Amino acid sequence: MKKRGSFLFIEKNDEVYTLSMTPELQDDIGTVGFVEYIDADTLEVDGAILNLEASKTVFELASPLAGKIVERNEALIKEPSLLNSAKEEENWVVKLTDVDEEAFNQLEEA
Amino acid sequence: MDQEAQLDYLIDYLLNENPNTNGKMMQYKMDTVEDKLVLFRGLCNVRSPEPVTEQFIRVQDAFLTKWNNERLLTTLNDMAAFQPQLYLWQGDITSLAVDVIVNAANSDFLGCMQVNHECIDNIIHTRAGVELRLDCNALIKAxxxxxxxxxxxxxxxYNLPSDYIIHTxxxxxxxxxxxxxxxxxxxSSYRSCLALADEYQQGAIAFCCISTGEFNFPNGRAAEIAIQTVKEYLSKNQSTLNVIFNVFKDEDLQIYQTLLGMKE
Known part of the structure; x- marks a missing residue:
């Protein structure tokens, strides 16, 4: 099941929720040149996931859901422009567990 | 030192500090106090956030205090609320003697570095003094x-009549x-400023029209977002902040008056 919130896609597979870029967000920020993840391993709603610098903006990416970070897309750090990729296997940001399923269900359909 | 002697000292200091600016600034006249003010502002605008001598600060602060305070200053008491906690005021935000004024900054965060550029970031930094850029530099470095x-x-x-500046x-x-x-x-810019003012337990905050000038946000839509966000924040957080919508241009005054139902 796939939802959207805070200009990100959230895809649920079993108990893992993968957050990735929406085309709208990609259009808005332009080519990403720098990515720095926040250190914390748990996220609050609207909590910062990472900071990025792109051709059109300097932006803090915030999470639409609270949860525990189980994986980060480490490839972004070396190659920030992967966030501009059309492929979700390249432009994903974090994978979360311990997400409130009800909160997920209430997000907008993707 | 009288004001002109202070200006002479400050200009001399800034030119000597950075000989590279000397050439760029040659085009400026030095005939009148007004000429010198323009040159002084330009030199402050391009100044890197390097340490400065105590004597410079002393002279600068004496000069800026006089320059800032010789204008008509406006306090919250001089304004009438059109709704509880909400105010609309037209004028130069650097002449407001209120707790907090909001600066429309850019992501480099050092204040406008274009010589004598007519933007709010430029005049706020100029009238506050070079200490402000040093502060901003420390924040962004950290x-x-x-x-x-x-x-x-x-x-x-610093030398402005307000107590604090919130930069967004x-x-x-x-x-x-x-x-x-x-x-x-x-x-989010409006909400972040309001939350920070509340965190610092301030009584009043004056907003400029964020993003409308150099950043091209359409004035009407920006005003709608500003008013809606402020009202939502105040009621949701039961905040007691007094909020001033500070407009500079007549166009923005008209827009706010219309949106706030102050005009037929």
Whole structure:
């Protein structure tokens, strides 16, 4: 099941929720040149996931859901422009567990 | 030292400090106090955030205090609330003697560095004094990366009549126009400033029209977002902040008056 919130896609597979870029967000920020993840391993709603610098903006990416970070897309750090990729296997940001399923269900359909 | 002697000292200091600016500034006249003011402002605008001598600060602060306070200053008591806690005021934000004024900053966060550029970031930094850039530099260095859009940071206001400045970077509108993301980021700028003012237990905050000038956000839509976001924040958080919508241009005054139902 796939939802959207805070200009990100959230895809649920079993108990893992993968957050990735929406085309709208990609259009808005332009080519990403720098990515720095926040250190914390748990996220609050609207909590910062990472900071990025792109051709059109300097932006803090915030999470639409609270949860525990189980994986980060480490490839972004070396190659920030992967966030501009059309492929979700390249432009994903974090994978979360311990997400409130009800909160997920209430997000907008993707 | 009288004001002109202070200016002479300050200009001399700034030119000697950075001989590279000397050439650029040669075009400026030095005949009148007004000429010297323009040159002084330009030199402050391009000055890197390097330490400065105590004597410079003393002379600068004496000069700026007089320059800032010889104008008619406005306090909250001089304004009438059109609704509880909400005020609309037209004028130069640097002449407001209120707790907090909001500066429309950019992501580099050092204040406008264009010589005598007519933007709010430029005049706020000029009239506050070079200490402000030093402060902003320390904040952004500590952060270790550029300032994101929609956040807020607080500094002292130094020589301005207000106590604090909250700096926020609003969204920039390019040829693709306003998008939902940019609208949300503008609202986020307002919310971040309000939350920071409350965190510092301030009584009043004056907002400039964030993102409208150099950042091209359409004035009408920006005003709608500003008013809606402020009202929502105050009621949701039961905040007691007094909020001043500070407009500079007549166009913005008309827009706010219409949106706030103050005009037929």
């Amino acid at each position: 952060q270790g990366r550029k300032e994101p859009i929609g956040k807020a940071k607080i500094t002292k206001a 970077v609003g969204p920039f509108i390019d040829q693709r126009g306003v998008t939902p993301i940019r609208e949300q980021l503008l609202a």
